[in-house]
Amino acid sequence: METTKIALVTGGSRGLGKDMALSLARKGNDVIITYNSKKDEASAVVGEIIKMGRRAVALQLNTGMVKTFDAFFQTLQSALKDTFHAERFDFLINNAGHGIVVPSFAQTSEEQFDELVQVHLKGVFFLTQKALPFLNDGGAIVNLSSGLTRFTHPGSGAYASVKSGVETLTKYMAKELGSRFIRANVVAPGAIATDFNGGRLRETPQVQELIKSITALPRIGQADDIGGVVAFLCSDDAKWVNGQRIEVAGGMYL
Numbered sequence: 001m002e003t004t005k006i007a008l009v010t011g012g013s014r015g016l017g018k019d020m021a022l023s024l025a026r027k028g029n030d031v032i033i034t035y036n037s038k039k040d041e042a043s044a045v046v047g048e049i050i051k052m053g054r055r056a057v058a059l060q061l062n063t064g065m066v067k068t069f070d071a072f073f074q075t076l077q078s079a080l081k082d083t084f085h086a087e088r089f090d091f092l093i094n095n096a097g098h099g100i101v102v103p104s105f106a107q108t109s110e111e112q113f114d115e116l117v118q119v120h121l122k123g124v125f126f127l128t129q130k131a132l133p134f135l136n137d138g139g140a141i142v143n144l145s146s147g148l149t150r151f152t153h154p155g156s157g158a159y160a161s162v163k164s165g166v167e168t169l170t171k172y173m174a175k176e177l178g179s180r181f182i183r184a185n186v187v188a189p190g191a192i193a194t195d196f197n198g199g200r201l202r203e204t205p206q207v208q209e210l211i212k213s214i215t216a217l218p219r220i221g222q223a224d225d226i227g228g229v230v231a232f233l234c235s236d237d238a239k240w241v242n243g244q245r246i247e248v249a250g251g252m253y254l
Contacts, residue, residue: 004029004054004055005030005089005090005091005139006029006080006084006086006088006089006090007021007029007031007032007089007090007091007093007234008031008032008033008034008076008089008092008131009024009031009033009034009093009095010033010061010063010093010095010096010127011034011035011036011063012033012034012035012045012058013033013035013039013045013058014038014041014194015192015194015223016192016194016226017093017095017096018033018041018045018223019223019227020093020095020226020227020230020231021045021049021056021227023224023227023230024093024230024231025048025052025054026231027231028054029054029091029231030054030055030056031049031054031055032058032059032076032079032080032089033046033056033057033058033059034058034063035058035059035060036060036061036063036096042058043058055083055084057079057083059072059075059076059079061096063096063119063123063124064118064119064122065118066123066126066127069126069130073130073134076134077134080134087134088134088135088136089136089139090136090138090140090234091139091140091141091142091234092127092128092131092135092140092141092142093141093144094124094127094128094141094144094166095144097119097144098115098119099156099159100115100116100155100159101155102155103154104154104155104157105155105158107155108155108158113158116159116162117162120159120162120166121162121165121166121169124169128141128173132177135182137182138182139183140183140233140234140238141170141173141183141185142185142230142233142234143167143170143173143185143186143187144166144188144189145163145166145187145188146159146160146163147188147189147191147247147249147252148160148163149163149164149167149188150188150247151252151253163188166186167186167188170185170245171184171243174242175243178242183233183238183239184242184243185238185241185242185243185245185246186244186246187229187230187246187248188245188246188247188248188249189226189247189249190215190221190249190250190252191211191215191220191221191249191252192220192221192222193208193220193221193223194223208220211252214253215250216250217250219250221249221250225248225250226248229246233246
């Protein structure tokens, strides 16, 4: 009998991370999600996964605070033992993050820039580094980037630059972890209607119409457009996909 695989999804309490967690569970995986402050929402996601007949747990983590990672992995180790009767997990999905709303790179503050780097690049780098002893050989890493590394949108310069760093880092992960048969890939969503950036896309019809006009598939992206792609990359169907950037944007700016 094949052992059930375990996925760790950072920022899994809402939006894209929630759908990733649910999609992974539907594929037969057990799931660990992290949340920063939305404990109730995280608990609700855990409840949904348990209803599917899978095991799940939610752990608190601020992915921008590297100094807390050692304590987090101690907590994770206990959760693996108590909830999953395991010592390691199989899939790491670095999803947690935030955006900023500014008119241009010229009006981006140093504080905003530093926070983006802390959460989206430094956090991903060191969380993955510290996860390696707990990650099973033959597993997979999925890092979240953005369509904004390919096309431009005013005000997204800092965010996109940091995500470009994640894309380069992912290639190094794929190369350096290949001897353990751990695959590393990037999923780059386009414009998705979630509460990201204050839900600006979800709540603004004018922005929605603009997005539709520049997208080959003329609709707005939804969270459930992303989760299935992440779940695919964590499956045997993607066993020969490594070091790749997969944009999931409906064909924006083609």
